[in-house]
Amino acid sequence: MLSTKQDDEQALQNIIETFRGKKGITISLLSKIQESYGYLPQEVLSKVAKELDIPEASLYGVATFYAMFRFKPLGKYTIKLCRGTACHVQGSLLIAQEVMRHLGISEGETTDDGLFTLELVACLGCCSLAPVMMVGEDVYGRLTPDRAVKVLDGYRTNKRGEGNNG
Amino acid sequence: MANTIVRVGMASCGLASGADSVYEELSKVLVGDENTILKKVGCIGLCSYEPLVEVEIEGKRTIYGYMTPELAKELVGSSLQPTSVLKEKIIYSDEETRAPENNRMAKQVRIVLRNCGIIDPEKIDEAISRGAYEAFSKAVKEMSPDEVIDEVYRSGLRGRGGAGFPTGLKWKFTRQAKGEPKYVICNADEGDPGAFMDRSVLEGDPHAVIEGMAICAYAVGASHGYIYCRAEYPLAIKRLNIALDQARERGFLGDNVFGSGFNFDIEIKEGAGAFVCGEETALIASIEGKRGMPRPRPPFPAESGVWGKPTNINNVETYANVPWIIRHGASEFSRFGTEKSKGTKVFALAGKVAKGGLIEIPMGMPIREVIYDIGGGIADGKEIKAVQMGGPSGGCIPSWLLDTPVDYESITATGAIMGSGGMIVLDETSCVVDVAKFFLNFTQRESCGKCPFCRIGTKRMLEILERISNGEGKMEDLDLLYELALQVKEGSLCGLGQTAPNPVLTTLKYFREEYETHVKDKKCPAKVCPSLIRYTINTDLCIGCTRCARICPVGAISGKVKEPHEIDDAKCVRCGQCKQTCPVSAIFVD
Numbered sequence: 001m002l003s004t005k006q007d008d009e010q011a012l013q014n015i016i017e018t019f020r021g022k023k024g025i026t027i028s029l030l031s032k033i034q035e036s037y038g039y040l041p042q043e044v045l046s047k048v049a050k051e052l053d054i055p056e057a058s059l060y061g062v063a064t065f066y067a068m069f070r071f072k073p074l075g076k077y078t079i080k081l082c083r084g085t086a087c088h089v090q091g092s093l094l095i096a097q098e099v100m101r102h103l104g105i106s107e108g109e110t111t112d113d114g115l116f117t118l119e120l121v122a123c124l125g126c127c128s129l130a131p132v133m134m135v136g137e138d139v140y141g142r143l144t145p146d147r148a149v150k151v152l153d154g155y156r157t158n159k160r161g162e163g164n165n166g
Numbered sequence: 167m168a169n170t171i172v173r174v175g176m177a178s179c180g181l182a183s184g185a186d187s188v189y190e191e192l193s194k195v196l197v198g199d200e201n202t203i204l205k206k207v208g209c210i211g212l213c214s215y216e217p218l219v220e221v222e223i224e225g226k227r228t229i230y231g232y233m234t235p236e237l238a239k240e241l242v243g244s245s246l247q248p249t250s251v252l253k254e255k256i257i258y259s260d261e262e263t264r265a266p267e268n269n270r271m272a273k274q275v276r277i278v279l280r281n282c283g284i285i286d287p288e289k290i291d292e293a294i295s296r297g298a299y300e301a302f303s304k305a306v307k308e309m310s311p312d313e314v315i316d317e318v319y320r321s322g323l324r325g326r327g328g329a330g331f332p333t334g335l336k337w338k339f340t341r342q343a344k345g346e347p348k349y350v351i352c353n354a355d356e357g358d359p360g361a362f363m364d365r366s367v368l369e370g371d372p373h374a375v376i377e378g379m380a381i382c383a384y385a386v387g388a389s390h391g392y393i394y395c396r397a398e399y400p401l402a403i404k405r406l407n408i409a410l411d412q413a414r415e416r417g418f419l420g421d422n423v424f425g426s427g428f429n430f431d432i433e434i435k436e437g438a439g440a441f442v443c444g445e446e447t448a449l450i451a452s453i454e455g456k457r458g459m460p461r462p463r464p465p466f467p468a469e470s471g472v473w474g475k476p477t478n479i480n481n482v483e484t485y486a487n488v489p490w491i492i493r494h495g496a497s498e499f500s501r502f503g504t505e506k507s508k509g510t511k512v513f514a515l516a517g518k519v520a521k522g523g524l525i526e527i528p529m530g531m532p533i534r535e536v537i538y539d540i541g542g543g544i545a546d547g548k549e550i551k552a553v554q555m556g557g558p559s560g561g562c563i564p565s566w567l568l569d570t571p572v573d574y575e576s577i578t579a580t581g582a583i584m585g586s587g588g589m590i591v592l593d594e595t596s597c598v599v600d601v602a603k604f605f606l607n608f609t610q611r612e613s614c615g616k617c618p619f620c621r622i623g624t625k626r627m628l629e630i631l632e633r634i635s636n637g638e639g640k641m642e643d644l645d646l647l648y649e650l651a652l653q654v655k656e657g658s659l660c661g662l663g664q665t666a667p668n669p670v671l672t673t674l675k676y677f678r679e680e681y682e683t684h685v686k687d688k689k690c691p692a693k694v695c696p697s698l699i700r701y702t703i704n705t706d707l708c709i710g711c712t713r714c715a716r717i718c719p720v721g722a723i724s725g726k727v728k729e730p731h732e733i734d735d736a737k738c739v740r741c742g743q744c745k746q747t748c749p750v751s752a753i754f755v756d
Binding site for chain 2: 023024025026027028030031061062065066067068069083084085086088089090091094097098101102121122123124125126127128129130132139140141144145146149
């Protein structure tokens with residue numbers, strides 16, 4: 001992962017060169033930056049905009065339009081809590097509220113210890129297992145508020161996968 | 167020669183349920199067995215039973231549900247014959263007529279899902295052995311582009327993304343349009359919450375989609391294709407990439423395909439998370455790297471699409487139908503379905519249904535049959551209230567219209583839409599105001615902001631719904647809501663805004679009484695809206711086990727051991743965990 005410190009200047013320059021002179025690149029460019037830094041750092045966007053002669057505003061225009069882009073680093077584990085229809089009718093709002101209460105964060109925020117970032121997502125496509133959440137790459141289905149919290153506590157104590165698929 | 171095949175369903179749902187550990191165990195115990203082939207396959211469709219293992223011996227299939235590594239070991243130990251424990255796990259069998267899901271399978275017709283759950287999607291040879299790329303070869307070698315278009319047109323295939331435009335006609339427009347090069351796009355930006363049809367096809371049989379696109383490209387005269395797939399589907403993207411590489415290696419994609427001089431290749435574009443990009447002009451803007459905002463049509467993409475060039479856009483399921491049509495002929499395809507809606511439709515059946523999953527039915531089947539004969543009715547023996555079709559763009563079809571056949575015109579007549587294939591069942595414990603609010607909250611957030619009615623109108627509608635569900639609604643609100651809904655429909659440029667009011671309009675039409683109960687009596691009959699319900703403990707029934715007090719996340723329950731407990735209503739957040747955990751059902755909601 002790149003940081004915004006000086007020693008990564010060359011790496012950023014390489015990213016810029018791959019996109020120089022091409023059309024329709026904004027989304028791929030932003031994805032590449034996010035992949036490299038974990039988020040879109042303001043100073044990187046300013047530099048890239050200047051180098052590639054794209055108005056900074058149009059970079060922000062695209063970055064704020066799509067849900068995927070973020071302006072802050074993520075926690076160690078990203079919780080993707082499904083708020084799709086099937087999950088909703090099976091009570092996912094109650095699970096979301098319980099997770100927020102338990103972690104003390106709202107949607108899009110990261111816990112103070114940097115362990116969890118909470119995202120509410122439209123649909124994970126595992127509707128038969130509703131309600132569902134993903135922690136990192138692991139999927140947990142048929143949740144209750146209580147079990148969701150136990151799953152997350154499992155990550156705190158390094159017991160990943162605890163309470164899987166009840 | 168191996169005559170036994172063991173298949174493990176390894177699409178997203180299967181993996182989430184632990185299919186990989188079942189596969190791992192099977193691969194350990196089957197090592198060195200030359201008579202048996204072990205395969206990782208896509209979605210078998212019986213999602214509520216995951217993880218699934220299918221055993222095929224000399225063409226006879228048996229499917230086991232709820233498998234574990236231990237059961238997998240037992241299965242191999244008994245030479246793949248069901249032991250008494252395993253017999254309980256049989257959900258489908260070619261031989262055992264009483265298996266619980268036999269009827270469910272018999273009611274379905276698998277055209278789009280022809281290979282899903284049967285082939286290993288990461289091995290092109292398995293797809294080829296089931297006939298993949300035969301239709302493409304036939305089209306390029308034996309048919310003229312116009313003949314291909316005519317065949318697709320005569321099949322009666324209509325766009326499976328929801329709107330139902332005749333596919334053959336769309337192709338014809340792109341073929342006739344002037345401008346070079348031409349493009350074909352596959353819309354795999356399946357954004358409807360509660361829908362996973364396209365994901366299952368891409369994960370289970372990516373070659374069906376690639377072949378459909380290649381046939382289309384030949385027919386319309388395109389040389390370049392894009393698959394626009396949402397980034398939330400990493401497994402689908404991975405399998406598509408593998409499939410594309412293998413298709414290139416075999417010469418199905420690239421220059422001079424089949425020595426015919428026809429050149430075509432496909433590139434994957436990942437979406438970045440915007441529901442509106444399912445709309446074709448917004449999708450095109452997104453492929454061009456811009457904010458995904460729709461533009462007025464005409465010109466339609468057939469005339470001016472990506473980079474201003476003629477472009478044909480269809481969805482995943484539409485393309486997956488095409489090879490089957492070319493191979494078997496238009497008349498064979500149009501045997502299925504109704505007069506105006508031919509073929510089959512794939513649905514993701516979910517919600518309060520007993521057995522959800524991925525299903526494919528002939529058009530024209532009544533909704534009732536889908537829910538009761540295939541889905542096994544309502545979970546926990548409750549009463550069905552409505553079926554939500556078409557996601558945020560669709561509507562609620564009430565229980566008394568369950569005999570409505572599944573075809574474009576009949577579904578539209580109810581106020582819902584066919585949509586891309588989400589079918590969410592609602593029962594007596596689902597509140598229609600809450601469901602309408604849920605969808606509107608979604609569309610309101612996903613509105614791109616271009617049209618004021620969509621941007622501001624949906625926001626105002628949501629505020630009205632929030633008032634109603636908080637018990638602060640007035641009767642005039644219902645009329646205002648209706649009026650605004652019509653204006654948002656009228657005043658929006660694209661499908662998102664034009665259809666966003668549908669969930670509200672259909673629930674107002676069929677369940678107005680339930681809205682009125684929220685407004686007049688300040689009650690939520692389904693006991694969902696938090697402001698209108700209250701949890702209490704019946705002191706006569708409470709045994710003082712303290713479970714509720716321990717599980718309550720906000721410490722709202724107090725009481726001594728073996729003495730009746732009490733809920734402090736001011737602290738209660740209505741999460742309902744106490745009611746779920748109470749061993750003697752002493753907690754009530756009203």
